[in-house]
Amino acid sequence: MRPSGAWRESLLPGDCLILVAGVALCVFAGFDLWRGGAPDAAVVRAGGRIFAEADLSRARRIAVPGPLGATVIEIEPGRARVAADPGPRQYCVRQGWLTRAGAVAICAPNEVSLTLTGRGGDFDSLSY
Amino acid sequence: MTRSVIELVPTAEDRRIARHAAAAIALTVAEAAIPLPLPGVKPGLANIVTLTVLARWGWRDAAWVSLLRVFAASLLLGQFLAPGFFLSLAGALASLLALAGAARLPRRWFGPVSHSILAAFAHIGAQLALARLWLVPHDGVFYLAPLMGGAAVLFGLVNGLAAAALLRELAFRGENA
Numbered sequence: 001m002r003p004s005g006a007w008r009e010s011l012l013p014g015d016c017l018i019l020v021a022g023v024a025l026c027v028f029a030g031f032d033l034w035r036g037g038a039p040d041a042a043v044v045r046a047g048g049r050i051f052a053e054a055d056l057s058r059a060r061r062i063a064v065p066g067p068l069g070a071t072v073i074e075i076e077p078g079r080a081r082v083a084a085d086p087g088p089r090q091y092c093v094r095q096g097w098l099t100r101a102g103a104v105a106i107c108a109p110n111e112v113s114l115t116l117t118g119r120g121g122d123f124d125s126l127s128y
Numbered sequence: 129m130t131r132s133v134i135e136l137v138p139t140a141e142d143r144r145i146a147r148h149a150a151a152a153i154a155l156t157v158a159e160a161a162i163p164l165p166l167p168g169v170k171p172g173l174a175n176i177v178t179l180t181v182l183a184r185w186g187w188r189d190a191a192w193v194s195l196l197r198v199f200a201a202s203l204l205l206g207q208f209l210a211p212g213f214f215l216s217l218a219g220a221l222a223s224l225l226a227l228a229g230a231a232r233l234p235r236r237w238f239g240p241v242s243h244s245i246l247a248a249f250a251h252i253g254a255q256l257a258l259a260r261l262w263l264v265p266h267d268g269v270f271y272l273a274p275l276m277g278g279a280a281v282l283f284g285l286v287n288g289l290a291a292a293a294l295l296r297e298l299a300f301r302g303e304n305a
Contacts (some may be wrong), residue, residue: 008288009292010239010240010241010288010292010293010296010298011239011241011289012236012237012238012239012241012242013237014233014234014237014238014239014242015238015239015241015242015245015288018238018241018242018245018246019241019245019281019285020279022245022249022277022280022284023281025249025277026274026277026281027275029274029277030274031274033270033274034271034274052223088137119222
């Protein structure tokens, strides 16, 4: 019989297995390599010194004392924000949730800052 | 003075390898005319020939065809000893190693498509490793890995199916010759 050109005949069970494994490998590699920027931990500084370091796996609230009063940092899985601050202009509060490694919220009047750390931040260093 | 004549007599095997290598070289040169979006991602149509030779004549012939193709095609395209040539050579050597293993898989379950996809992954693996070590000494090259892996699956599948179709056609002709 002349070969019908049915492509399905050429696809043996093992071929399908290897095909699926190949696709899975690509998807896995994509998730692993392109996840860049996902934060691992939050670093809270008060008056220039590290006040607390918290991993972003569970929710918690941290009250940080400063010259004007307490700044409240709220941490949820994968993100963090300044929930409340006694500063006059509320810039750090209005920044909202920080979700990327390297993101910073600074409450200058109360000398508190919140930084997300992780591999693959958007910049090398920051000075202020 | 007696003249000494050195005569090289090509064996049937030499002719067979040369014929297949010529087909592979023609496919590589034709493929070079196709514009491609990403450097390093190309169909690798010449591998259809390598896969067919592997299935019909064994790994040794496939290695000859593949390596002759890498050298001759790079000479034709003016790429000999350029970075692209070394990437090509690294990919071909890794593919041949993968094929040496893949050819031992049971034929009932694993056909040319398996060989093709495994060889394609070995190819991009070696290319990325060489690129990382030599051309782009930065982990940034690995950001391309998922894309190149996707291309390996796609073109591996297409080339494998083409090789399988070619093998069926050749088997049919052999029966009816």
